[in-house]
Amino acid sequence: MKKPKWVVEKEQAKRAADAQTVWLFGLHAVRDALLNPAREKLQLIVTLNARNKLEEAIATSGMTPEEVEPRKFSAPLDPGSVHQGAALEVKPLDWGDLETLCLGDGQRPPRVILLDRVTDPHNVGAILRSAEVFGACAVIAPRHHSAPETGALAKTASGALERQPYKQVRNLADAIKQLQKIGYLALGLDGEAEQTIEAALEGRRDRPVALVLGAEGPGLRQKTRETCDVLVKIPYFGAFGSLNVSNAAAVALYASQAPD
Numbered sequence: 001m002k003k004p005k006w007v008v009e010k011e012q013a014k015r016a017a018d019a020q021t022v023w024l025f026g027l028h029a030v031r032d033a034l035l036n037p038a039r040e041k042l043q044l045i046v047t048l049n050a051r052n053k054l055e056e057a058i059a060t061s062g063m064t065p066e067e068v069e070p071r072k073f074s075a076p077l078d079p080g081s082v083h084q085g086a087a088l089e090v091k092p093l094d095w096g097d098l099e100t101l102c103l104g105d106g107q108r109p110p111r112v113i114l115l116d117r118v119t120d121p122h123n124v125g126a127i128l129r130s131a132e133v134f135g136a137c138a139v140i141a142p143r144h145h146s147a148p149e150t151g152a153l154a155k156t157a158s159g160a161l162e163r164q165p166y167k168q169v170r171n172l173a174d175a176i177k178q179l180q181k182i183g184y185l186a187l188g189l190d191g192e193a194e195q196t197i198e199a200a201l202e203g204r205r206d207r208p209v210a211l212v213l214g215a216e217g218p219g220l221r222q223k224t225r226e227t228c229d230v231l232v233k234i235p236y237f238g239a240f241g242s243l244n245v246s247n248a249a250a251v252a253l254y255a256s257q258a259p260d
Contacts, residue, residue, distance in 0.1 A: 022090050023075055025083035025151045027053055032159035033088055034061040039162060040091035045075045050085030081151065092149045095138070095165040098175060099182055102137045102208070109206050109258045112179070114186075115141040116172055116214040116224045118245055123147070123216075125156025126246035128164045134253040138165040142172045173227045176210065180229070184208040187256070188220050188228030189248060197255040200230045205258040213252070216245050 021042060024033050027050065033039050034057040044065040046054065051067055058065060068074055075087035095101055104110030113136055118124060124139070124147040131139050146168065147153055154161045169175040176186050185207045187200055201209070212228055214220035225231065234243065234251050243251065 020092060022092055022149055022154075023077055023087055023151050024090055024154045025075065025077055025081050025087045026155040027084045027086055028158045029151070029154040029161070030054065030086040030088045031057045032162040033090055033154070034058060034063065036162040039093060041088060042091070043089040045073070045087045047073070047085035054086060077151065082155070087151075093162075093166075095167045098138075098140070098167060098169060098178055101165055101167055102179060102182070102184070104137055104208065108135070110137045110208045111135065111253060111256055112137050112184070112208075112210045113139045113249055113253070114172060114176060114210055114212045115139065115146060115245075116212060116220050117142070117145045117218070118213065118215050119145065119147050121147040121150050121153035122156045123244065123246045124166070125153045125158075125161070127249045128153075128157040128160040128166060130246065130250035130253060132160045132164040134250070134257065136164070136253060138167050140167045140169060140172075140175055143168045143170060173223050176212065176224070176227045179208070179210050182208070184210045185230070186210045186212055186228045187252075188212045188225055188231045189214070189234070189252060190220060190225070190231040191233055191242070193231035193233040195230060195232050196235055197232045197252060200232045201256060205256075209256050211249070211252045211256060213245055213249055 024030055031054055041061060041063060044063045046065045046067055047070045048067060051065060077083055077087060102110060102112050113127060113131055128139055180186055185204060212224060234248060
């Protein structure tokens with residue numbers, strides 16, 4: 001009996017995911033990946049200088065690196081990659097199911113970031129750093145039309161990728177609805193909105209909050225906007241009132257924090 005098309009596509013997607021690997025590069029990103037027991041590590045390429053700097057992390061990981069001359073660095077990286085003499089091939093991290101990831105620690109109301117078609121890995125890497133600083137449970141993005149887990153993203157995140165969940169989902173609107181069902185208030189960032197984050201959270205800071213940000217320029221898609229509970233803005237005081245998405249995420253996370 002012939003398998004339905006959707007079953008075949010699902011099996012193909014799983015095989016592709018199982019075969020996918022990522023080359024991390026740069027001393028910070030490689031060190032933190034080596035020290036992460038949850039990260040499946042496949043191949044490490046280093047120069048002598050990088051090997052000396054990463055000596056403890058390499059020993060902890062149990063890996064045997066391939067040592068190469070700086071001019072013959074053989075890792076398959078983009079020519080402009082600032083690798084600092086270290087590259088590590090890994091499998092993408094598996095962060096588990098969305099609801100469990102976003103339950104929080106029970107100590108304070110959880111916060112999450114959702115990204116609507118934010119494709120620049122440098123922006124996403126910076127957002128992961130901010131999310132870690134402000135204690136967000138996760139950064140969530142759609143599998144398509146978003147920044148995949150790459151070496152450039154990991155390097156910009158400066159190690160945060162190993163600790164801060166970056167969960168990619170099939171459909172962002174469905175993920176928002178799933179979070180709303182477990183009590184989340186979804187705030188969509190929109191420069192034309194009437195309410196500020198502070199006003200929208202008045203009397204509700206004890207709620208779990210999902211902050212939804214769109215790509216610079218297009219902003220949130222219509223379906224995403226309609227799925228959010230409230231559209232909010234970050235007020236500005238100068239003549240120029242636009243932040244890039246990574247800065248906006250940091251400000252929004254800070255503005256949404258519940259009091260101690």
